[in-house]
Amino acid sequence: MQLAVSTVIFALREDEQSARRRGPELWLPLVVRVRDPYDGHWALPGGPLREDEGLADAAARTLAETTGLRPAYLEQLYAFGAPERGGAAERVVSIVYWALVGSEEAARARVGQNVRWLAAERLPRLAFDHNLIVDYALWRLRTKMTYARIAHAFLGETFTLRELREVHEIVLQRDLDPANFRRQVEADAAVVPTDEFRTGGRHRPARLYRYNTAIEPVDLGPLTPRPAAPTHTDAAPGGAAQHRTSKQRSRP
Amino acid sequence: MQLAVSTVIFALREDEQSARRRGPELWLPLVVRVRDPYDGHWALPGGPLREDEGLADAAARTLAETTGLRPAYLEQLYAFGAPERGGAAERVVSIVYWALVGSEEAARARVGQNVRWLAAERLPRLAFDHNLIVDYALWRLRTKMTYARIAHAFLGETFTLRELREVHEIVLQRDLDPANFRRQVEADAAVVPTDEFRTGGRHRPARLYRYNTAIEPVDLGPLTPRPAAPTHTDAAPGGAAQHRTSKQRSRP
DNA sequence: CCAAAAGTGTTTCAGCTACACCCATGA
DNA sequence: TCATGGGTGTAGCTGAAACACTTTTGG
Numbered sequence: 001m002q003l004a005v006s007t008v009i010f011a012l013r014e015d016e017q018s019a020r021r022r023g024p025e026l027w028l029p030l031v032v033r034v035r036d037p038y039d040g041h042w043a044l045p046g047g048p049l050r051e052d053e054g055l056a057d058a059a060a061r062t063l064a065e066t067t068g069l070r071p072a073y074l075e076q077l078y079a080f081g082a083p084e085r086g087g088a089a090e091r092v093v094s095i096v097y098w099a100l101v102g103s104e105e106a107a108r109a110r111v112g113q114n115v116r117w118l119a120a121e122r123l124p125r126l127a128f129d130h131n132l133i134v135d136y137a138l139w140r141l142r143t144k145m146t147y148a149r150i151a152h153a154f155l156g157e158t159f160t161l162r163e164l165r166e167v168h169e170i171v172l173q174r175d176l177d178p179a180n181f182r183r184q185v186e187a188d189a190a191v192v193p194t195d196e197f198r199t200g201g202r203h204r205p206a207r208l209y210r211y212n213t214a215i216e217p218v219d220l221g222p223l224t225p226r227p228a229a230p231t232h233t234d235a236a237p238g239g240a241a242q243h244r245t246s247k248q249r250s251r252p
Numbered sequence: 253m254q255l256a257v258s259t260v261i262f263a264l265r266e267d268e269q270s271a272r273r274r275g276p277e278l279w280l281p282l283v284v285r286v287r288d289p290y291d292g293h294w295a296l297p298g299g300p301l302r303e304d305e306g307l308a309d310a311a312a313r314t315l316a317e318t319t320g321l322r323p324a325y326l327e328q329l330y331a332f333g334a335p336e337r338g339g340a341a342e343r344v345v346s347i348v349y350w351a352l353v354g355s356e357e358a359a360r361a362r363v364g365q366n367v368r369w370l371a372a373e374r375l376p377r378l379a380f381d382h383n384l385i386v387d388y389a390l391w392r393l394r395t396k397m398t399y400a401r402i403a404h405a406f407l408g409e410t411f412t413l414r415e416l417r418e419v420h421e422i423v424l425q426r427d428l429d430p431a432n433f434r435r436q437v438e439a440d441a442a443v444v445p446t447d448e449f450r451t452g453g454r455h456r457p458a459r460l461y462r463y464n465t466a467i468e469p470v471d472l473g474p475l476t477p478r479p480a481a482p483t484h485t486d487a488a489p490g491g492a493a494q495h496r497t498s499k500q501r502s503r504p
Numbered sequence: 505c506c507a508a509a510a511g512t513g514t515t516t517c518a519g520c521t522a523c524a525c526c527c528a529t530g531a
Numbered sequence: 532t533c534a535t536g537g538g539t540g541t542a543g544c545t546g547a548a549a550c551a552c553t554t555t556t557g558g
Contacts, residue, residue, distance in 0.1 A: 001303065003255055003345060051253065051343065055333040078474055079331045079347045081307040091303065093255060093347075095331045136474030162536075180521065182538075187519095203536040204528035222330055222388030414509080432548065434511070439546095455509035456555035 002090055005058040006046025006130075007097040008077065008137035009069060011106035012154050012170060013117060024170060026120040026141075028134065029067045029109060037087040038127035042118065044134075046094065059097035068110035071099035072153035076221055077137055085129045098137045100153035145171050149190040152211045160198050160206035161185060190215050254342055257310040258298030258382075259349040260329065260389035261321060263358035264406050264422060265369060276422060278372040278393075280386065281319045281361060289339040290379035294370065296386075298346065311349035320362035323351035324405035328473055329389055337381045350389045352405035397423050401442040404463040412450050412458035413437060442467050 012024040030042040045066040049058045056074060063069060074097055081093035101109075111117065118124075120138060123131060144150060151167040152159065165181045185191050192212045197205035264276040282294040297318040301310045308326060315321060326349055333345035353361075363369065370376075372390060375383060396402060403419040404411065417433045437443050444464045449457035 001255065001301070003253065049253070049333070049345070052335050054335060055331060055345070076331060079307060079328060080474075081301070081347070082475075083304050083306060093301070093307070095333070095345075095347075132474055139474075160537090177521070177523085178537080179523085179539075184520085199529080201536070202530040202534075204538080206537060222332075222384055222391075223334075412510090429548070429550085430510080431512075431550085436547085451556080453509070454507075454557035456511080458510060 002092045003049050004046055004092050004094045005049050005055060005062060005097065006044040006094050006133075007059045007063045007074075007099050008044060008134055009063060009067065009071065009099045009101060010120065010137075010141060010154075011101045011109075011117075012103055012167065013106060015119065024103075024166075026138070026171065027106075027117045028120055029069070029111070029115055029117050030126070031066050032114050032116075033127050034114075037089050041127040042116075042124065042130075043127035044096070044130050045115075046096075049095075055095055056097065059099070063099065067115055068108065069099075069101050069105060071101045072105070073100040073150055074098075077133070077140060080129060080133065082129070087128060096133055096137075098140060100141075100150065102154055102156055104156055142171055142173075149188070149211075149215075152191070158194060158196065158208040158210050160208060162206060164191070164209070185209075188215070254344045255301050256298055256344050256346045257301050257307060257314060257349065258296040258346050258385075259311045259315045259326075259351050260296060260386055261315060261319065261323065261351045261353060262372065262389075262393060262406075263353045263369075264355055264419065265358060267371065276355075276418075278390070278423065279358075279369045280372055281321070281363070281367055281369050282378070283318050284366050284368075285379050286366075289341050293379040294368075294376065294382075295379035296348070296382050297367075298348075301347075307347055308349065311351070315351065319367055320360065321351075321353050321357060323353045324357070325352040325402055326350075329385070329392060332381060332385065334381070339380060346385075348385055348389075350392060352393075352402065354406055354408055356408055394423055394425075401440070401463075401467075404443070410446060410448065410460040410462050412460060414458060416443070416461070437461075440467070 009028050010026055011028070013027040014024050029045065031045050033039055033041050033043050045063055047058070047062040047065070049055065050061075053061070055076065059074060060071070063071065077096045077098045079093065079095045083091055086092050106117075109115075109117070120134065123134060125131065126134070145168060151164055151171070154167045155163055161182050162178070164185065165176055165178060168181070169176055190212055191209045194208045194210050196208040198208055199205040261280050262278055263280070265279040266276050281297065283297050285291055285293050285295050297315055299310070299314040299317070301307065302313075305313070307328065311326060312323070315323065329348045329350045331345065331347045335343055338344050358369075361367075361369070372386065375386065377383065378386070397420060403416055403423070406419045407415055413434050414430070416437065417428055417430060420433070421428055442464055443461045446460045446462050448460040450460055451457040
């Protein structure tokens, strides 16, 4: 019997191939298997747990080794251990994590013949029970997005409320009222306004916001004391991409 | 490295020793360790995973072997695998489940020198990281009780709304308005009225209710398809204890 | 009769939703 | 000046909370 750690990694990306689809979607990096069982099938990045390594550390390590990514959010998802799930091979119990990475970090991902991004909504048949795992991770992401402050993990250090709202809209698959979304976000102090604005659109500049690292996210698991200090969540560095940034005074 | 499965088992019990405390509280059965590390300390029931056994099956088996209990609710809690948690012994990764058992089933538990019930709120120092695990399970129980229909797992097949409300009050540690509680429970069809009433108190008889097995509980994990059919939840048999039961017509 | 819990009705308040409207910018 | 999104105001609905009140039993 073997113990492995795997990770479902989500990022928002545009479809570079088909021009039909518009706007970013949820994608995840997968690794192709090069031996039986499931030779040639896509599988979640992962690997065996090392002797002196924590579970989350193993997730972060295997994830970095295969994709080169450093996630902004990492949380344990579930342990899978049905005896049949190995598919005729030696039995494997997998402790699965799920991770979120920002768009800029995702663009830096090391892809190639063995590693590729696939759209979460239209996956082929994956190796083992990995389709079930991805579906569960998607469900967890959507459920948690409605009550926890995790959307910023898909974005850079600062972001406009529109950008934050679009993350919610893509993940939850429905439009949100901009006015009400603004008020909800401003209500809890999870996100704080900066003095900077995003200009460049042919419209009024939008204020940039920053994630409030003082307020901490909702449960990351038992290892983070319930009302507590930061650990896993580690904001991705970098600023804006195709927009300029200007500093202005906030209204008196 | 070793893989084990343990379970945090909750039941509502009266304190039989100290007459000072009144009303039931959350208790859990623990097992005393008979060798190092933590020789003599209390620990969660559990054991190694067998080769051809699912994770939940292992939890149910070890739980039954040590305590004789058959839980009404069983769900995976978390996987614990920090390298240091073994305390100088061989490293152990534990996949921990949490379970609820009804009061009658709890009374049938096999206790003795090695197995004993302890009050969840005033535990001694347990073996390994088991205090942390129990605290997390307690937090999960309380969180889930507020939105999921799991309270009936502490009760028999039929119950009055007062009994159901008292379960909530004990777990959530606050009083609930009987009128509002009634309406909330009746609003979702999770619980259905029977034609029977609990008599014997010096007051108006209370209608007995039954859990609606057609409506299914909120997420039990990835293995239960999201809106789906029963699996783990297996209602404990048996009826009322110290009260008579009478059959009456419901009002026209 | 009284005490006690079962069960019903009603008012109030907070939060969410929908949507009208003004503001600031680039072209 | 117009189109576009940024940002504000507000009326209406819904559900939770608080609490007054009626009903039915045992003593």
